[in-house]
Amino acid sequence: MANLGQSPSNYSSNFTPDGASSSAGIAPQQQYAPSGSTSGFRLSTIAEGIVEGGARALQSIAGGVFNFNFIDANGEVKDTVNDWRIRISMQPATADLFYNNPNAGVLAPLSSTAGVIFPYTPTVDVTHRATYGEQALTHNNYNAYFYQGSAVDRINITGEFTVQNIEEGAYYMACVAFFRACTKMFYGNSQLAGTPPPMVFLDGYGAHQLPHVPCVITEFNQQFPGDVDYIKVPIGLNNLRTTAGNQVQTNNFGVPNRIPTQSTLRVTLQPVYSRNNIADNFTLERYAVGGLIQGGNGTRGGFL
Numbered sequence: 001m002a003n004l005g006q007s008p009s010n011y012s013s014n015f016t017p018d019g020a021s022s023s024a025g026i027a028p029q030q031q032y033a034p035s036g037s038t039s040g041f042r043l044s045t046i047a048e049g050i051v052e053g054g055a056r057a058l059q060s061i062a063g064g065v066f067n068f069n070f071i072d073a074n075g076e077v078k079d080t081v082n083d084w085r086i087r088i089s090m091q092p093a094t095a096d097l098f099y100n101n102p103n104a105g106v107l108a109p110l111s112s113t114a115g116v117i118f119p120y121t122p123t124v125d126v127t128h129r130a131t132y133g134e135q136a137l138t139h140n141n142y143n144a145y146f147y148q149g150s151a152v153d154r155i156n157i158t159g160e161f162t163v164q165n166i167e168e169g170a171y172y173m174a175c176v177a178f179f180r181a182c183t184k185m186f187y188g189n190s191q192l193a194g195t196p197p198p199m200v201f202l203d204g205y206g207a208h209q210l211p212h213v214p215c216v217i218t219e220f221n222q223q224f225p226g227d228v229d230y231i232k233v234p235i236g237l238n239n240l241r242t243t244a245g246n247q248v249q250t251n252n253f254g255v256p257n258r259i260p261t262q263s264t265l266r267v268t269l270q271p272v273y274s275r276n277n278i279a280d281n282f283t284l285e286r287y288a289v290g291g292l293i294q295g296g297n298g299t300r301g302g303f304l
Contacts, residue, residue, distance in 0.1 A: 089115025
């Protein structure tokens with residue numbers, strides 16, 4: 001897995017939920033484990049961090065906050081259009097109802113990254129398929145085949161997440177909440193009641209690879225591993241950063257959640273193109289030479 005985190009010079013200071021400073025959200029050994037009693041700590045009701053085993057497992061990367069906003073060599077934030085990482089986003093009007101909403105709540109961390117990005121390089125499976133019907137001919141050595149249609153099958157994305165501190169925990173929960181919401185329709189007292197689940201766009205690795213593909217999320221799987229530690233992270237902070245930089249605010253904590261220090265999220269997307277888009281814009285000649293790609297700022301989406 002490729003770690004896309006910040007360089008050591010960009011490491012941030014972090015705090016435990018009670019405001020005590022720590023390294024990457026992991027309190028020093030003497031702060032969280034009774035002397036000589038690791039098992040006693042596991043049973044302790046005052047445990048606020050992760051246990052010794054988990055702390056040592058993450059010790060080599062303690063203090064490193066994932067580089068959610070892609071920073072170039074000059075220390076500047078790159079435009080999302082030029083960011084090659086896998087991103088699942090929404091068109092602006094829909095994003096205003098979700099992570100760009102002033103009252104975004106748990107989704108707020110996704111605003112700065114214009115949707116969901118994966119902190120480690122995920123596994124992406126894409127299948128292109130052409131279907132042919134079969135006709136058995138009498139007294140013939142070979143069957144006849146006739147073309148029925150083509151399709152891009154479901155796209156499966158599997159991504160690893162690790163959580164070392166409050167900011168990473170909040171981003172993880174924002175991703176989970178986002179994928180959950182994208183499998184639900186507008187219902188009840190919503191002004192958009194009756195509207196199907198929102199459409200998303202998939203970008204990554206350059207415009208000729210995943211060209212802002214319009215998709216719907218058909219399945220989301222969240223893993224709760226049994227062999228990792230869980231740390232307490234307050235979810236729903238009003239502000240994760242100060243105006244000065246990467247310091248985490250400690251004066252307004254949300255609802256505490258136990259977040260796995262390492263887990264896997266799996267998302268299944270189905271590319272969807274409107275009939276008008278296909279009829280008005282698609283030709284095989286243009287598609288073959290790469291003429292039907294769409295930039296990340298587009299609202300229509302490119303052909304995959």
